[in-house]
Amino acid sequence: MSLTRRQTAAALLALPLALIATPAVAQQAGSGGSKPRLRTLHIAGDSTAxxxxxxxxxxxxWGMALPFFLGRHLAVANHAVNGRSSKSFIDEGRLTALLHRVAPGDLVLVQFGHNDEKTEDPARGTDPWTTYQQYLRQYLDGARRRRAQPVLITPVERRRFAADGTAKPTHGEYPAAMRALAAEEGVPLIDMQALSLARWQGLGPDGTEALFNWLEPGESPNYPDGRQDNTHFSPAGAVEVARMTTRALRDRGVLVPGDVRSLGAPVSGHRIVWPQPA
Structure with missing residues (x-):
């Protein structure tokens, strides 16, 4: 597929250049209490978010695009880190740090699975029906102790198609294990694995290429030899997944209509901002 076709496909999902927007951040009350703290959505996850x-x-x-679909009274704290599983995120102290910032009424969005599947790595791998659920319970319990609402999100699907063009699931038993845990614990579930698989199926192999980090040689200085990444997103893909996530949060009653915006409107991936590394 040519670069022009990829750009054309992305344009169907987003308007051209728009105003630059940075992710929302939580605001603490000022010296006079004039700036109340924003209700915050905390993301615990891996490189896809x-x-x-x-x-x-x-x-x-996709966490970088989530603020585009939220009301101005909501903030996003993106704690997700490349390469982490439900286990390694906890073992590295990241859940403790996240919970330290959580206030009553906040949301804690938990999406893991991609790296839990790497069972050959003892630092990250978990078993879907035992240790995966055990680690996920720690996120639920921690959020509840802080009087926040935990939300489980099944792992977003990779771009994988069979020879006949059928979108293929890639996460094994992990989504089913998370669904079962959500039902057992009475926790809202966003079934992003199912939602994204259906979306990729609708777009097909060609239509999904623009949503993932596929690059021609020389297209980006960060990838001089090009890239064919079927796991991580392009700006348009992150916008698409953030839109699906926000719509599902509203449909599940986790967010109310006044909490969301732009769900039916094009949102440009050009609004994404990549800061310099710290």
Whole structure:
């Protein structure tokens, strides 16, 4: 597929250049209490959601696009980190740090699975029906202790198609294990695995290429030899997944209509900002 076709496909999902928008951040009350703290959506997850920096552009995590679909009274704190599983995120102290910032009424969005599947790596691998659920319970319990609402999100699907063009699931038993845990614990579930698989099926192999980090040689200085990445998103793909996530949060009653915006409107991937690495 030519670069022109990819850009054309992306344009169907987004308007051309728009105003630059940076992710929302939580505001603490000022010295006089004049700036109340925003209700915050905290994201615990892996590279599919994580903040990306200038040296990785145009790779984009869906958490970077989430603020585009939220009301101005909501903030996003993106704690997701490349390569982490439900286990390694906890073992590295990242859940403890996340919960330290959580206030009553906040949301804690939990999406893991991609790296839990790497069972050959003892630092990350989990078993879907035992240790995966055990680690996920720690996120649920921690959020509840902070009087926040935990939300489980099944892992977003990779771009994988059979020879006949059928979109293929890639996450094994992990989505089913998360669904079962959500039902057992009475926690809202966003079934992003099912939602994204259906979306990729509708777009087909050609239509989905623009949503992933596929680049021609020389197209990006960060990837001089090009890239064919079927896991991580382009700006347009991150926007699409963030839109699906926000719509599902509204449909599940986790967010109310006044919490969301732009769900039916084109949102440009050009609004994505990749800061310099710290």
């Amino acid at each position: 994580a903040q990306k920096y200038a040296d990785a552009a145009p790779e984009t995590g």
